[in-house]
Amino acid sequence: MLSSTAVFAQDAEDDAADQTIVVTGSLIRNPNLEQANPVNVTTSDAIELKQSNTAEEVLREVPGIVPNIGTAVNNGNGGSSYVDLRGLGSNRNIVLLDGNRIVPADLQGRVDLNNIPLALVSRVDALTGAAVTTYGADAITGVVNFVTKKDFAGIDLSLGEQITQQGDGNYLRADLTIGANFDDGRGNAVLSVGYQESDPVYQGGRDFSVFGIDSYTGTLGGSGTTVPSRITGTRGLIAGTTTPNTDGTVANGGTRQVDPATGLARSSYAFFNFNPYNIFQTPFKRYNIFAQANYEVSDAVEVYTRGLFSKNTIDTIIAPSGSFGGSVTMNLNNPYMPATLRSQFCAFNTATGGAYVPLYSPAVCAAAATATGPSDPNYRTVTFNLSRRAVEVGPRISNYTSTVFDYRVGARGAITSSIDWDLSASYGESDKVQAIKNYTLQSRWRQALLANNTTTCITNTGGCVPVNPFGPAGSISAAAADFLSDDSTTQVKTSLAQVRAVVSGDLGFSSPGASEPIGFALGAEYRNYTARQASDILSKTPGELGGAGGAAPDIFGAYKVYEGYGEIVAPLLEDKPFFKSLTLEAGARFSSQKIDGGGTNNDWTYKVGLSWEPVDDLKIRGNYARAVRAPNIAELFSPVSTGLTSLAADPCAGAAPTTNANLRAVCIAQGAPVGTIGSILNPTAAQANSTGGGNLALAPEKATTWTVGAVFQPQFLPGFSLSVDYCNIKVTDEIGAPTSGDVIAACFGSPAPSGVTAASATDPLCTAIRRNPVTGGLDGDPATTLGLPQTLSNSGRLKTSGIDLIANYANDLGFAKWSSGFVLNYAISQTFNANVNSPLNFDRECVGYYSANCGFTGSMQPKWQWSWRNTFTFGKLDASILWRHISGMQQEPDDIIQVAPAYTGPLPVGFGYREGETVNFGKIGAYDWFDLTLRFNVNDNLTFTAAVQNLFDKDPPVVGSSIGSTSYNSGNTYPSTYDALGRRFAVSARIKF
Known part of the structure; x- marks a missing residue:
C-alpha cells in the first residue's frame, strides 16, 4: 500500500505517453500538481502478493475500510459484495472504474465488487470525502477508484489455487489478458477474460463454531424453531404428573x-443447533470479460471504448426451513395427535382472569378424538403456534445469479495546447435472480395438519400429504416433505444510463506569486437510474416461506440526475521563503434529482482545499467539503413490509412484567395477551420482527467533511515518505431507521430488563411496538407480528473522525532490496443518533465496541488498525510478509445497559472447543495475523508465487452468536473482521509475453 505521493512513480510508465498524471479526486490533469486530498493506494503488486481473488478481499485489508457484505457473510448476503468507507454505510460512497461510475447491482445504488476485473487493475485508490465536486454529490464518505492498466500489449496468463489447511474452501482462479498496439501505435486494444470458483467452508468444519452458544448466558443456544416441535397454546402440567394444571393464577400459553x-408438551425445551449448516465462505462462481480500446483518429481526437460483462453465481446456505411460530389449526381426531397432547389442548384456559375455563370439557374432547370428519358434530379443532424445523427437507439454499454488462464509448482531444475535452456516454444493466430452494410453505403446513387419516388431507388439493409435526427428526415422510416445500424466485434489475462532458486544462496564466498556470475543469453529467424488484407470489406473501425473514414485495422506481460542476487548482506562491509552494483547490457542483412520481431535490455541494510546502521535504494539506446524498430507489419506493432485525433481549420476557405493574401494562398495550405475561420468551436466535419501508417524502442527507494533514519526504532519507491526515465527517438529516436497541430504549428506558420503567402504556413510542398475538413475543409470523417499528426518516445523525498514517520506504541493502509499506488507521469516534428530535436523544458511540446496535452500517470498527508489508528481493526471489493488526474490542456499554452484560465464565460442557475454559464474551483482545509470500521470477516471462495466509493459524475470538447483527456475528465470532478459515495455502503461476 502506498500513499498518494508514491503513486506517481508507481504509475509513471502508464502515463508516460502524455506525461500527465490523473489522480483520483481531481478532473484536472497536470504533471506538476498534487492534490490536497489524501489517497490510500493499493498497487497491483500488493494484490498479487496477497493472492487476493476479489476486489472485496483487497479492500477488507485496508485500514479505515470497515468490512461489509462479502464472502464471509452468509445469512444476509444478497449475492453481492460492497465496500464501506469509514464505517458510515456502503450506500454513502461511490465505486468507480477508471474514474467513471458503473451500473449498480441493487435498489440502493451500490456497485457489486465482484464485477471488478481485478486481473487488469493497476491500482486501487481510496479517497476519503472531498470527492463531491469531482464524482458526484453523493460521495459523502469518498470514493474507491479501480484504475486499470493502460496501453497493455502482450499476453498475461495467470492460474491460481487456494485451499485451507482443513482441506476445504478450495478456490480456483484463472485470468487471461491479451493486448496489442496497432497502426504504428496510434491504437491499442485489450481483452481480459477470467474464471473463478470457490467451495463453501461450513461452520461445522471448525471446532469453535460446531455448536452455537448464547452470548449472554454462555449456554449452548440456537433457534426455537426446532425438532421435536415447540408449540404455543397448551397449558402446563402439574409437576411430576400428566394432569393439566387448572390453577387459574398460573399463566396460560x-x-x-x-x-x-x-406426546406431552413440557415447559422445558431444547434449541436447534443451526451452526453446522451455515458457512464461513460462500460458494462462488464467476465468468468475466473486460475489453477496452482507444485509437487516435488524428492528432487532436482520440476515440475510446470499454465493455464489461460478468456473470456471478453465489450460494448462501442456512439451516432447514419449517414452521417458524406460524399459526396453524389441527383437528383433534388427527391420527398424528398424541392422546396426552390432545388432553393438554382441551384443557387450555380460555379465560382472561383467574377463573379456569377449559377449552373443551373432557367429554367433548373424548368425542372429538373419534370424530369422522368436519361433518361430524363432534369434530373439533385447536389453533396454536407451531415451531417445527423441517430437517427432512434439507438446508435452505439461496442461489443468486447476477448478470452484469456495462459499456462506455467516448472521444477526447485538445481544444488548444493547454485545454482538453472529453465526452463519453455509457449504459449498463444488472440482472440478479434469487432462486430459493427447500423452503416450506406455511399454507401447506396448515393444509397438511388437517387430516382424518395418514394418507389424505381434509382439503386434498395440490397433492396434499398429511404431516406428523410431533415426531422426532425423520418423522416427516419424503412425500410429505416434498408437499410442504417449494421453490421461489425474486429478480432485481437495475440500469444506469449516463452522459458526461468535461473540459479541462489551464487558463494560460498564473497568479502573481507563481509560475505554474491555474488549472481548471468544467463539466456536466446526466444519469438515469431505474430499478425493479419482482417476486413470485410465494416470496411476496408475508409469512409464507418458512424462515425467509419477511416478504419480498414488488418494487419499481426511477430517477434522473442533472449535474454541472467546476474545479480550479491555483498555485498561489512558488519558490518563496517558507513557501516552496502554496496551492488553492476549489470546486462546486449543482445537482438536481428528479424522482419519478415524486418531487425534485436540488442541492449545491462544494469543496475548498489548500496545500502548503514550506520546504522541499514537507507538505501540509487540508480540505473542506459539503456533500449531500439524495435518497436511493430502495429508500424512496420500497413498500412497508415486515422482516427481521437483531434483538437478544425483550423487556417483556420472563418474570419482570409480573412484578412491575407498569411494565405489564406496556407489554399488554403492545399486543401481548394477558395470559402470556410471565411466560414471554426472548426472540429466537436473537432475531425479532421489524417493520419498515420507503418514503417518497425523504429529503437528501447533508454532510460536511474536512481533512488536515502533512506529507514528509526527507531528502536525507531517500526512498522514505510519511503522510498523516486527520479526517472528520458529519452527516445530518441522515436517512435511516433507529436500531433495535434504540426502539426498545425509547419505550422502556434503561437500565433493562430488570429495572424497566416504561414511559406509559399509552406512549406512542411504546404502542408502536406490536407483539405476537399468541405468544406475546416479538418474533413469529410476519403476517400477524409487526414487531419493532424501524421506518426510514431524515431524523438521524452520523459522525466519525480518525487519523490515517501511511509510511513507505525502499532501500538497497546490498544483499537484498527492501521495500516497506505501513498503513495505519486510528478511529477516534463513530457515533449514530437515530432521532435527534426524540426524547432519547443521544449519540451512540461504536468505535471499539460490538453489539447488534453497533452493526447499523457494517461490521466492527476497531480503535487501531494497521497493515505492514515488508518485501525483500534476493535476485529473482521476493520474500514478503504482511502483518495485520486490529486493537481490542469490547461490548458496547449501552448494550450492557439495555440488554445484559455478556457472559463471563467457563465454556459449557458439550461445546468441545476449549471446553471448561473461562472466557469473557464482553471483551476481545488485540489480534495479529501474518501472511507470508514467496515469489520466484524465473525470467521476464514466468513467475511462480506461493503464499501462506494466517501463517500461525490463529483462531478467531469466540463471543457467541447473539451479541451482534446476524449478518456479521455468525458462528460464534465476527467472520468478516476476524479470520474464521484458518491457515490457507495459495499457489499461482503467471506467464507474460
Whole structure:
C-alpha cells in the first residue's frame, strides 16, 4: 500500500505517453500538481502478493475500510459484495472504474465488487470525502477508484489455487489478458477474460463454531424453531404428573416442546443447533470479460471504448426451513395427535382472569378424538403456534445469479495546447435472480395438519400429504416433505444510463506569486437510474416461506440526475521563503434529482482545499467539503413490509412484567395477551420482527467533511515518505431507521430488563411496538407480528473522525532490496443518533465496541488498525510478509445497559472447543495475523508465487452468536473482521509475453 505521493512513480510508465498524471479526486490533469486530498493506494503488486481473488478481499485489508457484505457473510448476503468507507454505510460512497461510475447491482445504488476485473487493475485508490465536486454529490464518505492498466500489449496468463489447511474452501482462479498496439501505435486494444470458483467452508468444519452458544448466558443456544416441535397454546402440567394444571393464577400459553415418546408438551425445551449448516465462505462462481480500446483518429481526437460483462453465481446456505411460530389449526381426531397432547389442548384456559375455563370439557374432547370428519358434530379443532424445523427437507439454499454488462464509448482531444475535452456516454444493466430452494410453505403446513387419516388431507388439493409435526427428526415422510416445500424466485434489475462532458486544462496564466498556470475543469453529467424488484407470489406473501425473514414485495422506481460542476487548482506562491509552494483547490457542483412520481431535490455541494510546502521535504494539506446524498430507489419506493432485525433481549420476557405493574401494562398495550405475561420468551436466535419501508417524502442527507494533514519526504532519507491526515465527517438529516436497541430504549428506558420503567402504556413510542398475538413475543409470523417499528426518516445523525498514517520506504541493502509499506488507521469516534428530535436523544458511540446496535452500517470498527508489508528481493526471489493488526474490542456499554452484560465464565460442557475454559464474551483482545509470500521470477516471462495466509493459524475470538447483527456475528465470532478459515495455502503461476 502506498500513499498518494508514491503513486506517481508507481504509475509513471502508464502515463508516460502524455506525461500527465490523473489522480483520483481531481478532473484536472497536470504533471506538476498534487492534490490536497489524501489517497490510500493499493498497487497491483500488493494484490498479487496477497493472492487476493476479489476486489472485496483487497479492500477488507485496508485500514479505515470497515468490512461489509462479502464472502464471509452468509445469512444476509444478497449475492453481492460492497465496500464501506469509514464505517458510515456502503450506500454513502461511490465505486468507480477508471474514474467513471458503473451500473449498480441493487435498489440502493451500490456497485457489486465482484464485477471488478481485478486481473487488469493497476491500482486501487481510496479517497476519503472531498470527492463531491469531482464524482458526484453523493460521495459523502469518498470514493474507491479501480484504475486499470493502460496501453497493455502482450499476453498475461495467470492460474491460481487456494485451499485451507482443513482441506476445504478450495478456490480456483484463472485470468487471461491479451493486448496489442496497432497502426504504428496510434491504437491499442485489450481483452481480459477470467474464471473463478470457490467451495463453501461450513461452520461445522471448525471446532469453535460446531455448536452455537448464547452470548449472554454462555449456554449452548440456537433457534426455537426446532425438532421435536415447540408449540404455543397448551397449558402446563402439574409437576411430576400428566394432569393439566387448572390453577387459574398460573399463566396460560407459554412455549413448550413436545416429547415424541410421551406426546406431552413440557415447559422445558431444547434449541436447534443451526451452526453446522451455515458457512464461513460462500460458494462462488464467476465468468468475466473486460475489453477496452482507444485509437487516435488524428492528432487532436482520440476515440475510446470499454465493455464489461460478468456473470456471478453465489450460494448462501442456512439451516432447514419449517414452521417458524406460524399459526396453524389441527383437528383433534388427527391420527398424528398424541392422546396426552390432545388432553393438554382441551384443557387450555380460555379465560382472561383467574377463573379456569377449559377449552373443551373432557367429554367433548373424548368425542372429538373419534370424530369422522368436519361433518361430524363432534369434530373439533385447536389453533396454536407451531415451531417445527423441517430437517427432512434439507438446508435452505439461496442461489443468486447476477448478470452484469456495462459499456462506455467516448472521444477526447485538445481544444488548444493547454485545454482538453472529453465526452463519453455509457449504459449498463444488472440482472440478479434469487432462486430459493427447500423452503416450506406455511399454507401447506396448515393444509397438511388437517387430516382424518395418514394418507389424505381434509382439503386434498395440490397433492396434499398429511404431516406428523410431533415426531422426532425423520418423522416427516419424503412425500410429505416434498408437499410442504417449494421453490421461489425474486429478480432485481437495475440500469444506469449516463452522459458526461468535461473540459479541462489551464487558463494560460498564473497568479502573481507563481509560475505554474491555474488549472481548471468544467463539466456536466446526466444519469438515469431505474430499478425493479419482482417476486413470485410465494416470496411476496408475508409469512409464507418458512424462515425467509419477511416478504419480498414488488418494487419499481426511477430517477434522473442533472449535474454541472467546476474545479480550479491555483498555485498561489512558488519558490518563496517558507513557501516552496502554496496551492488553492476549489470546486462546486449543482445537482438536481428528479424522482419519478415524486418531487425534485436540488442541492449545491462544494469543496475548498489548500496545500502548503514550506520546504522541499514537507507538505501540509487540508480540505473542506459539503456533500449531500439524495435518497436511493430502495429508500424512496420500497413498500412497508415486515422482516427481521437483531434483538437478544425483550423487556417483556420472563418474570419482570409480573412484578412491575407498569411494565405489564406496556407489554399488554403492545399486543401481548394477558395470559402470556410471565411466560414471554426472548426472540429466537436473537432475531425479532421489524417493520419498515420507503418514503417518497425523504429529503437528501447533508454532510460536511474536512481533512488536515502533512506529507514528509526527507531528502536525507531517500526512498522514505510519511503522510498523516486527520479526517472528520458529519452527516445530518441522515436517512435511516433507529436500531433495535434504540426502539426498545425509547419505550422502556434503561437500565433493562430488570429495572424497566416504561414511559406509559399509552406512549406512542411504546404502542408502536406490536407483539405476537399468541405468544406475546416479538418474533413469529410476519403476517400477524409487526414487531419493532424501524421506518426510514431524515431524523438521524452520523459522525466519525480518525487519523490515517501511511509510511513507505525502499532501500538497497546490498544483499537484498527492501521495500516497506505501513498503513495505519486510528478511529477516534463513530457515533449514530437515530432521532435527534426524540426524547432519547443521544449519540451512540461504536468505535471499539460490538453489539447488534453497533452493526447499523457494517461490521466492527476497531480503535487501531494497521497493515505492514515488508518485501525483500534476493535476485529473482521476493520474500514478503504482511502483518495485520486490529486493537481490542469490547461490548458496547449501552448494550450492557439495555440488554445484559455478556457472559463471563467457563465454556459449557458439550461445546468441545476449549471446553471448561473461562472466557469473557464482553471483551476481545488485540489480534495479529501474518501472511507470508514467496515469489520466484524465473525470467521476464514466468513467475511462480506461493503464499501462506494466517501463517500461525490463529483462531478467531469466540463471543457467541447473539451479541451482534446476524449478518456479521455468525458462528460464534465476527467472520468478516476476524479470520474464521484458518491457515490457507495459495499457489499461482503467471506467464507474460
